[in-house]
Amino acid sequence: MNDAASLLDVLHGHKKIILTGHSDPDGDCLGAIAGLYFLLQGKHGRVTGIIEGPVPDRLSFLLPSEILVINPEEELPEVEADLAIVVDSGDMKRLGRVGEMIEGLEIINIDHHPDNENFGDINLVDAKASSACEILGLLLQDNIHLPPRVMQAWGAGILYDTGGLRHPNTRTQTLELLACWMGKGLKLHLLQERLFGRNSRASFGLYQEALRGLDFSREGRIAWTVIRQEIGKPSPREVTQKVIDEIRGIEGVEVAILFVDQGERTKVSFRSRNFPVNVIASLWGGGGHVRAAGVTREEKFEEVFPEILSAVEEKLDEWNN
Ligand code: AMP
Ligand code: MN
Numbered sequence: 623m624n625d626a627a628s629l630l631d632v633l634h635g636h637k638k639i640i641l642t643g644h645s646d647p648d649g650d651c652l653g654a655i656a657g658l659y660f661l662l663q664g665k666h667g668r669v670t671g672i673i674e675g676p677v678p679d680r681l682s683f684l685l686p687s688e689i690l691v692i693n694p695e696e697e698l699p700e701v702e703a704d705l706a707i708v709v710d711s712g713d714m715k716r717l718g719r720v721g722e723m724i725e726g727l728e729i730i731n732i733d734h735h736p737d738n739e740n741f742g743d744i745n746l747v748d749a750k751a752s753s754a755c756e757i758l759g760l761l762l763q764d765n766i767h768l769p770p771r772v773m774q775a776w777g778a779g780i781l782y783d784t785g786g787l788r789h790p791n792t793r794t795q796t797l798e799l800l801a802c803w804m805g806k807g808l809k810l811h812l813l814q815e816r817l818f819g820r821n822s823r824a825s826f827g828l829y830q831e832a833l834r835g836l837d838f839s840r841e842g843r844i845a846w847t848v849i850r851q852e853i854g855k856p857s858p859r860e861v862t863q864k865v866i867d868e869i870r871g872i873e874g875v876e877v878a879i880l881f882v883d884q885g886e887r888t889k890v891s892f893r894s895r896n897f898p899v900n901v902i903a904s905l906w907g908g909g910g911h912v913r914a915a916g917v918t919r920e921e922k923f924e925e926v927f928p929e930i931l932s933a934v935e936e937k938l939d940e941w942n943n
């Protein structure tokens with residue numbers, strides 16, 4: 623059976639399905655889940671969408687209200703299922719606690735991370751694809767009718783992971799897919815506006831905090847900053863892309879690092895022009911793409927900061943020589 627056929631089989635089948643993706647979801651992850659949910663909902667089987675949050679306000683328009691968002695401390699619901707569809711996740715650890723719910727189930731793994739561990743029974747993995755949403759679009763667009771809201775969800779995921787079609791993961795197929803969907807009524811400019819053109823005042827406060835903390839090392843080839851995550855403040859995910867893209871764009875910067883100080887835990891995002899930041903993230907069990915990677919450390923910011931900065935400095939020096 624080819625890849626499209628195995629997915630179509632599931633879409634038309636009678637299985638009870640858990641649909642999920644990585645914790646702290648981004649636009650690609652949410653778009654992929656939303657589009658699949660719309661296709662599966664109301665079919666012969668039963669589908670439960672579940673994800674470990676938070677879902678940033680900026681992206682909440684993507685998520686159907688039926689999808690359960692759990693927080694890391696919350697008790698997991700009992701869900702009966704035969705099959706799990708996992709999107710945008712290189713391994714099972716990325717699912718957070720939802721991983722426990724799908725242990726032992728048949729798994730379909732749909733992803734574009736180069737370090738994907740092929741943990742599924744069916745692995746629809748393509749590291750050249752811009753996004754999980756692009757993989758889904760390319761697999762299914764010639765085989766089934768995609769309702770407008772599916773094209774909107776997957777279009778948003780593609781725009782999110784390509785930074786609005788500006789990153790080098792934007793390829794011919796990416797644009798062809800979007801062009802085809804535009805021909806069918808997808809309003810790309812409205813999606814761009816929703817994803818990148820609006821900021822709440824509270825999220826702009828996070829952006830200001832990040833710019834105030836901006837610092838450099840290695841003659842400006844490394845730039846970094848920190849945002850403190852606090853209850854009552856918006857999720858730092860609201861501004862991750864904006865902050866780190868702006869910082870990476872500063873002339874002379876090769877590697878940009880954004881630390882999110884979550885108290886006992888620190889989330890680290892890396893972006894680069896060319897330097898392989900996935901190698902850095904993998905030093906502590908994280909991962910991602912060559913130019914966009916991340917890791918979560920179960921330690922305080924003050925503890926991880928010097929270690930991470932010196933590791934980046936050292937690897938960048940080696941890479942330059
Ligand atoms: P972020 O900086 O959180 O937007 O993530 C950038 C890229 O790194 C994405 O492709 C993520 O999938 C990947 N990534 C982020 N955090 C982790 C992690 N803890 N483990 C593996 N990959 C990660
Ligand atoms: Mn993602």
Ligand code: MN
Pocket residue numbers: 650651710734752753754783
């Ligand atoms: Mn992705």
